[in-house]
Amino acid sequence: MTKDKGRDIAPARGKLGVLLPGMGAVATTFIAGVEAIRTGLSRPIGSLTQMGTVRLGKRTDNRSPLIKEFVPIARLEDIVFGGWDIYEDNAYVAARKAGVLHAEHLDALKGFLQTVKPWPAVFDPAYVKKLSGENVKKGKNKRDLADQLSADIERFRKEEGLARMVMVWCGSTEVYRQAGEVHSTIEKFERGLAESHPDILPSMVYAYAAIKAGIPYANGAPNLSADIPALIDLARKTGSPIGGKDFKTGQTLMKTILAPGFKARLLGMDGWYSTNILGNRDGEVLDDPESFKTKEVSKLGVLEHILQPHLYPDLYGKIHHVVRINYYPPRGDNKEGWDNIDIFGWMGYPMQIKVDFLCRDSILAAPIVLDLALFFDLAGRAGMSGIQEWLSFYFKSPMTAPGLYPEHDLFIQLMKLKNTLRHLRGEDLITHLGLEYYD
Ligand SMILES: NC(=O)c1ccc[n+]([C@@H]2O[C@H](COP(=O)([O-])OP(=O)(O)OC[C@H]3O[C@@H](n4cnc5c(N)ncnc54)[C@H](O)[C@@H]3O)[C@@H](O)[C@H]2O)c1
Numbered sequence: 001m002t003k004d005k006g007r008d009i010a011p012a013r014g015k016l017g018v019l020l021p022g023m024g025a026v027a028t029t030f031i032a033g034v035e036a037i038r039t040g041l042s043r044p045i046g047s048l049t050q051m052g053t054v055r056l057g058k059r060t061d062n063r064s065p066l067i068k069e070f071v072p073i074a075r076l077e078d079i080v081f082g083g084w085d086i087y088e089d090n091a092y093v094a095a096r097k098a099g100v101l102h103a104e105h106l107d108a109l110k111g112f113l114q115t116v117k118p119w120p121a122v123f124d125p126a127y128v129k130k131l132s133g134e135n136v137k138k139g140k141n142k143r144d145l146a147d148q149l150s151a152d153i154e155r156f157r158k159e160e161g162l163a164r165m166v167m168v169w170c171g172s173t174e175v176y177r178q179a180g181e182v183h184s185t186i187e188k189f190e191r192g193l194a195e196s197h198p199d200i201l202p203s204m205v206y207a208y209a210a211i212k213a214g215i216p217y218a219n220g221a222p223n224l225s226a227d228i229p230a231l232i233d234l235a236r237k238t239g240s241p242i243g244g245k246d247f248k249t250g251q252t253l254m255k256t257i258l259a260p261g262f263k264a265r266l267l268g269m270d271g272w273y274s275t276n277i278l279g280n281r282d283g284e285v286l287d288d289p290e291s292f293k294t295k296e297v298s299k300l301g302v303l304e305h306i307l308q309p310h311l312y313p314d315l316y317g318k319i320h321h322v323v324r325i326n327y328y329p330p331r332g333d334n335k336e337g338w339d340n341i342d343i344f345g346w347m348g349y350p351m352q353i354k355v356d357f358l359c360r361d362s363i364l365a366a367p368i369v370l371d372l373a374l375f376f377d378l379a380g381r382a383g384m385s386g387i388q389e390w391l392s393f394y395f396k397s398p399m400t401a402p403g404l405y406p407e408h409d410l411f412i413q414l415m416k417l418k419n420t421l422r423h424l425r426g427e428d429l430i431t432h433l434g435l436e437y438y439d
Pocket of ligand 1: 027084086098121123131133169170171173174202222249250280282285361362364365
């Protein structure tokens with residue numbers, strides 16, 4: 001195979017501002033973790049950009065550099081945090097309330113975390129029913145609110161002397177909305193902002209402010225946010241890489257690890273029952289049926305796309321897929337996710353698999369936020385705009401081009417991600433054909 005030259009990638013020089021709408025459990029665990037790594041208190045476990053390698057060339061070549069040495073990834077030392085929340089709590093207070101990290105870690109990082117203070121948010125309780133806070137912007141209309149966000153972003157850029165920025169939505173899950181007329185073109189969307197159209201959600205106002213300024217935007221929640229034609233088109237015009245939706249962390253991570261295995265062995269499936277108990281604020285927000293609906297849609301799509309019942313009707317044509325989330329305060333952020341999977345094998349004999357994952361939601365999500373911030377920044381410097389499907393690896397409900405079904409299989413997603421890195425550097429793509437070893 002001939003090598004192409006790879007892409008021109010601007011160097012990761014200068015400071016990178018990471019903008020976080022929503023500074024709750026996930027965002028503060030991410031911020032604390034980055035500072036813990038920078039000060040030698042911790043290691044970047046779970047992060048592909050920090051610990052992952054990429055194989056280059058043949059298996060016999062023994063070339064497997066660290067990803068961060070293969071492509072120009074921003075250094076952790078160059079990251080500066082900024083963000084918004086409806087509560088005034090600084091990152092130390094918010095992290096303590098979130099109850100994810102132990103006092104021993106928080107006390108060691110207290111001085112730094114106290115310096116990270118959220119700016120007033122664009123928020124309306126109509127879209128996240130269970131929350132109310134005082135640190136909220138007032139504006140004439142949604143256009144005015146978007147302008148206020150842009151002013152925050154510019155002030156942050158100047159005050160911190162930033163070379164680049166990237167935004168990762170870590171805010172609460174908003175109520176369910178489908179894309180409609182007001183989301184169809186940027187002209188209609190901007191008119192809708194000026195008229196405060198009810199179908200323009202706060203997360204869309206943030207996404208608009210970022211994309212308009214050419215800032216990469218990744219959405220960690222399942223609400224539509226940038227996944228509307230108006231903002232997808234705008235991103236192509238402004239050169240902003242975008243992606244989402246919904247960090248792939250606990251139960252869905254397990255689903256996209258296990259389901260490809262059953263499919264590979266052509267084991268049939270009658271049903272998959274998933275239930276969760278969790279007691280953090282995210283759990284409380286998801287206790288509202290309208291926010292849960294947004295999450296449910298995000299979680300349900302996974303099996304359908306991995307198992308492809310239209311191609312395998314005898315094996316996957318009649319699956320009962322159920323997803324439940326129960327708010328149960330005693331567990332805090334330490335979620336318990338149970339899965340009961342009813343499969344069948346040779347001659348139709350039934351079998352069952354039970355998975356009980358005692359996970360920590362924000363511990364699983366934090367390295368995803370880091371990788372998304374760094375890979376989206378890389379994409380921007382490599383001139384890649386619009387939807388970044390190669391980063392589907394990180395999402396429960398990946399954005400794709402219109403009419404294209406999303407790839408959910410974690411292993412295909414990882415191959416796609418690493419091949420994209422090879423492509424960026426003009427290295428041979430790895431197909432795993434391997435015939436050359438036997439010629
Ligand atoms: N933790 C995980 O494993 C995981 C996985 C996938 C997705 N998510 C999603 O990530 C998001 C964050 O999760 P979390 O556990 O940190 O929740 P959290 O409730 O601890 O934090 C969310 C924060 O967003 C703030 N917020 C809500 N609306 C806002 C707005 N319009 N502007 C600014 N701030 C706003 C809230 O005040 C809160 O502090 C949620 O949407 C969640 O569904 C989390």
